[in-house]
Amino acid sequence: MRVFISFAHDDTNLAAQLEAALRRNNIDVWSALDIAPGEDVTQAIDKKSASADGYVFLLGPGASENPQLRAEWRSLLRNDWESKKPLIPVILLHGDVDHDLPPFLRNRRAIFTTNFDDLLHEVRYLIEHPTETVDHTHEQQSKAEWEKRRNELKEYALSLKQEDGAGGQAETQ
Amino acid sequence: MTIRPLPAYEKSVFINCPFDSEYRDLLLANVFSVFAHGFVPRTARETEGNPEPRFSRILATIAASKYSIHDLSRSRGEGDENLARLNMPLELGMAAAFRFERENSDRPHRWLALVPEGYAYQSFVSDLSGFDPARHDGSVSSIIREVSAWLRTQDDVLDPVPSARNILESFPSFRNELANLRIEALEKETWADVLLAASKSVPRP
Numbered sequence: 001m002r003v004f005i006s007f008a009h010d011d012t013n014l015a016a017q018l019e020a021a022l023r024r025n026n027i028d029v030w031s032a033l034d035i036a037p038g039e040d041v042t043q044a045i046d047k048k049s050a051s052a053d054g055y056v057f058l059l060g061p062g063a064s065e066n067p068q069l070r071a072e073w074r075s076l077l078r079n080d081w082e083s084k085k086p087l088i089p090v091i092l093l094h095g096d097v098d099h100d101l102p103p104f105l106r107n108r109r110a111i112f113t114t115n116f117d118d119l120l121h122e123v124r125y126l127i128e129h130p131t132e133t134v135d136h137t138h139e140q141q142s143k144a145e146w147e148k149r150r151n152e153l154k155e156y157a158l159s160l161k162q163e164d165g166a167g168g169q170a171e172t173q
Numbered sequence: 174m175t176i177r178p179l180p181a182y183e184k185s186v187f188i189n190c191p192f193d194s195e196y197r198d199l200l201l202a203n204v205f206s207v208f209a210h211g212f213v214p215r216t217a218r219e220t221e222g223n224p225e226p227r228f229s230r231i232l233a234t235i236a237a238s239k240y241s242i243h244d245l246s247r248s249r250g251e252g253d254e255n256l257a258r259l260n261m262p263l264e265l266g267m268a269a270a271f272r273f274e275r276e277n278s279d280r281p282h283r284w285l286a287l288v289p290e291g292y293a294y295q296s297f298v299s300d301l302s303g304f305d306p307a308r309h310d311g312s313v314s315s316i317i318r319e320v321s322a323w324l325r326t327q328d329d330v331l332d333p334v335p336s337a338r339n340i341l342e343s344f345p346s347f348r349n350e351l352a353n354l355r356i357e358a359l360e361k362e363t364w365a366d367v368l369l370a371a372s373k374s375v376p377r378p
Contacts, residue, residue, distance in 0.1 A: 067237070070326055071305045078323040084337035099370035104325040106332045142331045143378055149211040149331070150372060156180055158212065 005031035006050035008066050011058045021120050045072055050079040054086040061094055064102050086130035106136040180213035183329045185238035187215050189264040191247050202313040205347050206320040208371040209335045213310040218364040224319040244287040285323045317341050339376040
């Protein structure tokens with residue numbers, strides 16, 4: 001399995017440590033640390049995320065508001081066209097800060113740890129057992145909520161249809 | 174007379190793109206993708222027939238939407254006089270102003286700009302540099318892929334949602350449903366028909 005590590009600039013040291021440790025464990029891994037000088041960063045991330053089989057997300061405080069990370073996440077999600085690649089969130093505990101998982105990771109089993117050996121062990125385990133990256137309880141709740149939203153949208157469309165004047169002439173933009 | 178409840182702000186996505194027949198499939202791809210992610214697609218078309226000026230109606234709809242998507246791929250010279258349609262950039266400007274004005278408020282606004290592949294946008298709308306616009310190649314699949322990748326990172330989306338691939342695979346059913354509704358309505362398609370067709374054909378997560 002080829003693994004892509006996503007991280008913010010502040011977590012560069014941990015990313016380098018994790019990447020080296022995974023390689024020592026014969027896991028094919030890539031991160032932005034491997035971008036050659038002068039290489040187009042956006043294109044490199046797009047290309048490597050497309051060929052990766054799974055993604056590890058290092059998430060420190062404020063990750064969700066980091067524009068560089070958000071852009072990278074979009075690239076990864078764009079390249080997870082079938083939503084089948086394992087996504088592994090790693091919450092980096094820095095003091096007492098609350099951590100919100102990014103929306104696309106809410107139904108994933110997150111790794112919470114400050115101990116590097118535990119982190120490596122859990123990441124390796126999830127890479128080797130991709131079906132266990134999903135929090136199935138949360139997934140079922142979300143699917144039910146999705147169904148509820150779909151019904152609400154249908155009701156809204158029906159109410160629009162019933163309204164007088166809902167079907168005026170098509171506008172041009 | 175019953176009053177229709179408006180869609181919730183957090184679930185509303187304003188779609189700003191051309192409505193002409195040449196662009197139609199891309200508009201529908203935007204609508205279908207937004208719908209599949211559990212959001213309400215909203216456009217100027219939903220208030221057709223309302224006597225208010227179009228500008229005011231659009232402004233009100235963007236103001237009532239937490240999210241907006243703006244396709245600038247057709248903002249280029251067209252026809253014998255080589256004129257560009259500037260409604261799309263104008264409406265993106267409205268959304269950008271809302272984002273700036275409402276930052277850190279309890280009604281923030283988030284927008285996505287869609288631009289043609291490559292870096293041409295840096296010539297015709299250089300101010301977008303730094304906002305990470307999504308590039309598409311004018312195909313339904315690239316619109317679905319870009320819109321899906323963006324919506325999945327937004328706070329109010331559910332997880333899981335249908336995959337981009339499943340949305341693309343269901344797109345022909347959506348078009349067929351809409352065509353049937355249009356025939357039933359004697360070719361007078363309404364915005365409600367578009368949403369109803371989407372609700373009948375949207376894939377499950």
